[in-house]
Amino acid sequence: MKSFQKYSTLEREQIEKIQRIGDQYGNSPELKKACKESYDLYRLGKISADCYGQIYSHAFDHYLDITVSR
Numbered sequence: 001m002k003s004f005q006k007y008s009t010l011e012r013e014q015i016e017k018i019q020r021i022g023d024q025y026g027n028s029p030e031l032k033k034a035c036k037e038s039y040d041l042y043r044l045g046k047i048s049a050d051c052y053g054q055i056y057s058h059a060f061d062h063y064l065d066i067t068v069s070r
Helices: 001-005 007-024 029-043 049-062
Strands: none
Touching: 001 007, 007 029, 007 049
């Protein structure tokens, strides 16, 4: 996965953490807490907007089962 190589170590750890928690617990308080942690890191400038977007998209698409109606 070439796009994965563009992220820092912290960013890769966050992506893997969300995937691991999502696979293990699905839509859970643990996953929501991990997503909040990633958001806080993004707001502090420790992870990029691109990385946070990847985390957010993956979590919502695969685990949080939220659909948007138009």
